[in-house]
Amino acid sequence: MESRLDHLVCLTPDDYKRRGDHRAAHWKLLAHGDSWFSFASAKVDAHANLLEELMFSQPTLAVSCAGHHNALRRMVDLEGSPDFVELLDGEETWDGILLSVGGNDLVSAAQVPAIHAGEPTPLHLRLLRRQTEWGAPGAGVGRYFSEEGWATYSQYIRANLKHILSLRDDGPNQGKPIFMHCYAVPTPRPAGAEDASGPWLYPALKAYAIPQADWAAMSRSMVSKLAALLKACAADTAQFPNLHVFDSTQVPIAPAALGTSGISGDWHNEIHLNHSGCFKIARAWSTQIEAVLSGKPLVAEVPKGGRGKRGG
Template sequence: MDHLACFTPGDLQSHPAPDLARFRWRLLAQGDSWFSTADDKIKAHANLLQEMVYKDPSCAVNCAGKGGALSHLVDLESAPDFVRLLSSPDAPAWDGVLLSMGGNDLISAAQTPAHQADGQRVPLHLRLLRHQTEWGAPSTGVARYFSEPGWATYSEYLRTNVRHLLTLRDQGASVGKPVFMHCYAVPMPRPAGSDDVGLGADQFSGPWLYPALKAYALPAADWAAVSRLMVFHLALLLKSMAADKEQFPGLHVFDSTTVPLAPATPGSSGSSGDWHNEIHLNHSGCFKIARAWSEHVEAVLNGVKTVEPSSKRRS
């Protein structure tokens, strides 16, 4: 088994440039902080790509870059290298595309407050959480806190933008090639922000879910279950998209929620379990998910029918 060799778009312009032809599988990658090549992130909570291993020599050109900020799905204007390498007619023909996207958009949606600065209530279809006065019946469990109209808005947003990415793929030499997305692991809402230097803004430095759930006055005993509800909603959405071969041709989704992880301790502020901070995995967490995702990706590339992991593996 060989580790995935990772290059940057800049490496392709160097002299000499890496010889991609020597690899059995050549992949293009773009994503959020789980793919970031920032030195502080790699040191602190690893890079999911660097933990991937394959039986055949494989490489990825990672366009995620060194940015520390949250990357949103539609931020393609800030990712010109990815768009060019994916859709340009003279771009390499990739065997597949690796995407780590959607999780940060989910967090941003959860952070949307119930009220605007002028005191006006934000409509339910524009946020994921409900104000105390909007909570449903206790018999519905933690779903009482969840905005289904807001989820419908988020779902359409995600579906629209993934379709756009598939359209970009089909404009270049990689037309019809598989696009791989992963779901996310379930974080424990806790006061564990980033220790990266220079981020400044709370949106980037975190914690992320913890202040949002506090602002909505959700009972602390329900925080873990609310986090699980949102992440599982996202997993079901992504898997339903992958199952829709007409709307999302060539999309393959790996359900990361099936990988057993050591959860972080509630209330902890540092690295705990398989988590470096509230939403980022540490090296052991990245290792577990990356190895499982690698098997899924390589099976698809080799034309092997993949089987959904047993629900008994859910953590």
């Protein structure tokens, strides 16, 4: 029989400090990240939140710096997140750290224009190739990628992850597990957010004249490359000790329909999931996190569907 699962309790740093006594929590986690984690009320009203869909068999508390001021735009923004740095490197001890990072960096890299200030942008500073630079058709969607740009992006991700681990290991949380997720594969489409941001991939692929028939495969390739990069980091335990990466690309998410501009499939807009999408990924990721926290062998579990308690 499956044990009872409850959503973790999410608090802002201010709420955490005000409450004081948190002995009821079996596990206490520190979280930060991009809009997939952002849980300020205005953000929740706009789209779902992966963090609040995590479920555990023991009372679990997460103090989230995501959305406390602004969600991370880039991984390097962690340096300018005083709440996160103070809580990670101060006197507080945590059972683990949850991070949602890398997705905004991938989108930003895809958005770098081919021409800037009248001058061509070097290939090592962008992810996409202009039509005159495309490779042979036999290369598939790889013909549109700048491998030089991907090498730059990979170096940036690795350097930032090492910095995060150095922050962890510079205080009382030395060696504590860090949990990261990969991202689901979005459908490039004209579906922006309620705050007028976005769409994100859709205009980038149009600007580079990439055929619409290849958009879905392009999106999958980019997100899969990021997942492979993050998993390779986690596998390198010498440089990235106790880093755990969950491959969200393996969770069956209902794709949005091409050309739609609103909620479609498991998606709220182009790059943010709705509640059913968040539940599917969070349910599977929770299993991995709890296995590490409890020291039990991980039993793979991929949800067949359904929705979380919070509705869709």
